[in-house]
Amino acid sequence: MASEAGYFVVGFDRDAQPQAIIRVINDDGEATHIAQIAPGNFDIQRINGLANDQVNPSGDALLARIKAEAARKAEGFASRADLDGFKGGFIRPLEKYRVSGRFGGQRILNGEPRTPHYGADLAAPTGTPIRAPASGLVAFAETGMHFEGGLTMIDHGQGLISLYLHQSRVDVRRGQMVTQGQVIGAVGKEGRATGPHLCWRMKWHGRNLDPTLMVGARTPA
Numbered sequence: 001m002a003s004e005a006g007y008f009v010v011g012f013d014r015d016a017q018p019q020a021i022i023r024v025i026n027d028d029g030e031a032t033h034i035a036q037i038a039p040g041n042f043d044i045q046r047i048n049g050l051a052n053d054q055v056n057p058s059g060d061a062l063l064a065r066i067k068a069e070a071a072r073k074a075e076g077f078a079s080r081a082d083l084d085g086f087k088g089g090f091i092r093p094l095e096k097y098r099v100s101g102r103f104g105g106q107r108i109l110n111g112e113p114r115t116p117h118y119g120a121d122l123a124a125p126t127g128t129p130i131r132a133p134a135s136g137l138v139a140f141a142e143t144g145m146h147f148e149g150g151l152t153m154i155d156h157g158q159g160l161i162s163l164y165l166h167q168s169r170v171d172v173r174r175g176q177m178v179t180q181g182q183v184i185g186a187v188g189k190e191g192r193a194t195g196p197h198l199c200w201r202m203k204w205h206g207r208n209l210d211p212t213l214m215v216g217a218r219t220p221a
Contacts, residue, residue, distance in 0.1 A: 002158075007084040007219060009158045011204030012037050014104045014116060043105035045117060047194060054147070054192040055109045066146055076140030076153040076161070076174075077203060083157030085135035090214040091180060093130050093164065093200055094187070097122035100197055103210035118208035119165065119199040126168050126196040128187040132178045133162065133214070141174050143167070148199075149190020154178060158204075162211060165199035166190050 002008040010022060012035075022033045053059075057066055101121030107114040132154060139161060140153035150167030168188025178184060189196045202211035 003082070003084040005084060007087050007158075009086050009160050009204065010035075011160070011202075011207050011209040013207035013209065014040060014042070014118065016207075040104055042116065043102055044108065045101055045105040046108045046111075048110055049194055050110050050192060052110075055112060055114075057146070062146070069145055069147075072142070073140060073151075073153075077206075079137065079139035079153070079155040079161065080159060081137040081139075081155040081157055083136060083155070085156040085180075086158070086160050086214070087219040088134065088180065089216055089218045090133040090211070091131070092122075092215055093133050094122050094124050094128060094198060095131075096128075097124040097198070099123075100195075101199075103212065119163075119201040120210065120212050121197050121199050123195065123197040124187045126186070126188050128196075128198075129183045130164055130167065130185045130187060130198055132180055132182045132184050133211075135177070135179045136162075138172045138174055138176045138178060138184075141170050141172050141176075143170050143190070145191055147192045149188060149193065150185060151191075152184055154184070161203045163199075163201035163203070165201065166193045166197060168196075 016037045020035045024031050100123040103120050105117045107117045136154040136156040139155040143150045145151045148165040150170045152164045154162045167185040169186040172184045200211050202209040
């Protein structure tokens, strides 16, 4: 459902089909748009030197911890705030950074092929402030996650959730409203990481999106 003001957002993931039909229905009728989805150009990224429990977790205690963390993250992904914080467009979460990994790259961890990397890795020194790219509701905010370290999720409305991984410090709490540009945490190398960086991710109703494509996007006038 669109917001009360009529705003909505639609996202397509890494392996979307080349064409999609978008149909909008309201009391006055319906309109259809055929969207052409451009193919992606994805890297192959090799990362070595990771601890084995970060690549192939084992042991009852660790597996139980990962399962419990996954359940809490699922609650964050299920957030559906009645907002349209995306309509003003997104800014970059870091002012200065180096791109150390692009969205969608095939990950090879310690020589083992894994699922694609669904984030944009922005390398910056530990402690670099992370700013909310758009306004929204904090749907998840925890430190010490096994894979993600410090992790924050922001619900921008319409099922659009942005994520911030490996933080050395989390400055917000679940249920808090944040505004565009507000500091939400700091860059770190916690969890599955070999150096300080921000892994910036985005999901829309379970689809993994490239968050960098939202930078500068605006709703139609």
